[in-house]
Amino acid sequence: MDDLGTPVLDDHMHLDPENGRGIEAVKDFARSGGTHLLVVNKPSWLLGVEVESGEDFREVFDATVDAVERASEILDGRAWPVLGVHPGLISKLVDDRGYDPAEARDLMRAGLAEAAEYVADGPGVALKTGRPHYDVSEAVWDASNAVLRRGLELGAETGCAVQLHTEASEDLTEVAEWAEDAGLPAERVVKHYAGGRLAGPTPSVMSEKDRLEVAAEAGEPFLMETDFVDDPDRPGAVMGPKTVPRRVRWMQEEGYDDAVRNAHVETPERVYGLSTEATLSR
Numbered sequence: 001m002d003d004l005g006t007p008v009l010d011d012h013m014h015l016d017p018e019n020g021r022g023i024e025a026v027k028d029f030a031r032s033g034g035t036h037l038l039v040v041n042k043p044s045w046l047l048g049v050e051v052e053s054g055e056d057f058r059e060v061f062d063a064t065v066d067a068v069e070r071a072s073e074i075l076d077g078r079a080w081p082v083l084g085v086h087p088g089l090i091s092k093l094v095d096d097r098g099y100d101p102a103e104a105r106d107l108m109r110a111g112l113a114e115a116a117e118y119v120a121d122g123p124g125v126a127l128k129t130g131r132p133h134y135d136v137s138e139a140v141w142d143a144s145n146a147v148l149r150r151g152l153e154l155g156a157e158t159g160c161a162v163q164l165h166t167e168a169s170e171d172l173t174e175v176a177e178w179a180e181d182a183g184l185p186a187e188r189v190v191k192h193y194a195g196g197r198l199a200g201p202t203p204s205v206m207s208e209k210d211r212l213e214v215a216a217e218a219g220e221p222f223l224m225e226t227d228f229v230d231d232p233d234r235p236g237a238v239m240g241p242k243t244v245p246r247r248v249r250w251m252q253e254e255g256y257d258d259a260v261r262n263a264h265v266e267t268p269e270r271v272y273g274l275s276t277e278a279t280l281s282r
């Protein structure tokens with residue numbers, strides 16, 4: 001096991017013990033020096049779950065909670081679940097299943113309300129929502145923004161952070177304002193798959209060297225992720241589970257120790273209220 005002398009958190013990855021590498025991916029992460037994971041549920045349709053009600057999302061959330069428990073047994077730190085509704089679901093519902101955008105919106109909001117219960121009374125630590133990163137009709141865009149805003153409201157009501165999947169952008173100040181209007185501090189909104197620079201929410205930076213260099217030099221709060229998809233049909237998609245620990249080692253070699261502390265200790269505490277140090281035993 002590599003010990004990098006610091007907690008190492010991957011802020012956004014997926015685990016699919018049933019169909020993917022599952023716990024083997026966690027072992028790879030841990031062997032490379034990784035200690036903590038935020039595990040985001042896979043999109044419902046990729047798990048073959050055809051949702052018709054908010055309750056139908058429970059099967060998806062339960063699979064993630066189960067994977068998190070198994071991951072925590074392996075890690076020197078631990079894993080936590082991030083639960084919610086993938087914004088791409090709206091297209092599946094509207095294009096493939098004949099929903100109109102308002103019906104899709106209501107179903108997705110019901111799924112988010114279910115996820116918020118897992119955070120309020122259970123193991124979840126954050127919600128996941130967003131809007132499509134690809135072009136959609138105005139009606140679908142409006143419905144998606146209504147879902148996103150409901151997610152921010154639920155985060156405020158539940159007192160938890162919200163991870164967002166959105167279009168690529170370096171300026172999401174409008175969404176940050178929606179969060180503040182709902183009573184959720186903008187810093188507790190996290191844009192997953194971010195570049196090194198972002199106005200508004202906290203960026204969860206994809207762990208490529210050039211993006212990390214920008215974030216490290218900026219000195220603003222940031223997180224690091226791979227968006228490891230754990231999908232056997234897309235083996236090369238996005239990054240592997242060893243990437244965050246490897247990039248931490250590289251950052252240490254480059255003298256970015258403050259940035260490592262920022263992304264793996266300070267920002268997780270500030271955004272999620274999670275102490276990666278207090279939950280580390282080795």
Ligand SMILES: [Zn+2]
Pocket residue numbers: 012013014040227
């Ligand atoms: Zn993801």
